Amino acid sequence: MRYIIFLIFATLLSAKDEIEISAKNFVANEKDGISIFSGDVVILRGQDKLSSQELKIYFDKDKKPTKYEAIGEVKIDIEITKKRYLGSANRAEYDVLNDLYIFQGDSEISQKESENRVIGEKIVVDRKSGKIRVDGKDDKPVKFIFSIEE
Numbered sequence: 001m002r003y004i005i006f007l008i009f010a011t012l013l014s015a016k017d018e019i020e021i022s023a024k025n026f027v028a029n030e031k032d033g034i035s036i037f038s039g040d041v042v043i044l045r046g047q048d049k050l051s052s053q054e055l056k057i058y059f060d061k062d063k064k065p066t067k068y069e070a071i072g073e074v075k076i077d078i079e080i081t082k083k084r085y086l087g088s089a090n091r092a093e094y095d096v097l098n099d100l101y102i103f104q105g106d107s108e109i110s111q112k113e114s115e116n117r118v119i120g121e122k123i124v125v126d127r128k129s130g131k132i133r134v135d136g137k138d139d140k141p142v143k144f145i146f147s148i149e150e
Helices: 002-013
Strands: 019-022 025-029 034-045 048-059 064-078 083-095 100-111 117-126 131-135 143-145
Touching: 034 064, 034 143, 064 100, 083 117
Parallel strands: none
Antiparallel strands: 019 034, 025 034, 034 048, 048 064, 064 083, 083 100, 100 117, 117 131, 117 143
16 A cells, blocks of 8 residues: 555656645556545645545556546636636536646635636636636526726
């Protein structure tokens, strides 16, 4: 078990930035390539922060993380194109290879330096391009709230 934990954290730390995860519980399944953190989970990477009730990390055959999946009371504070964004959702995924966040279920993202915010059922944030796409549902349209400077 110590070897598995060391391998997971060695892999996480070999990323561009150091990643720190804290949680009440931790389970590793080397055979299935998944690690599960639960209970007041907080993940820090540089200045970025994500918190949730559960975090699943999926690994490829080379033990490199491919996807992070946060579930329950997801909160974010991330940088996109040199601007800080705060957000919340019921669920979030981070696609490591494409540097892409996908927020689902009562999702909201706001720019920290302004009152601009978007609300929708699904929000996709492409950190490489800085593009944000928001999808609503028939009974819950997308909302964009912004301030106009005169």
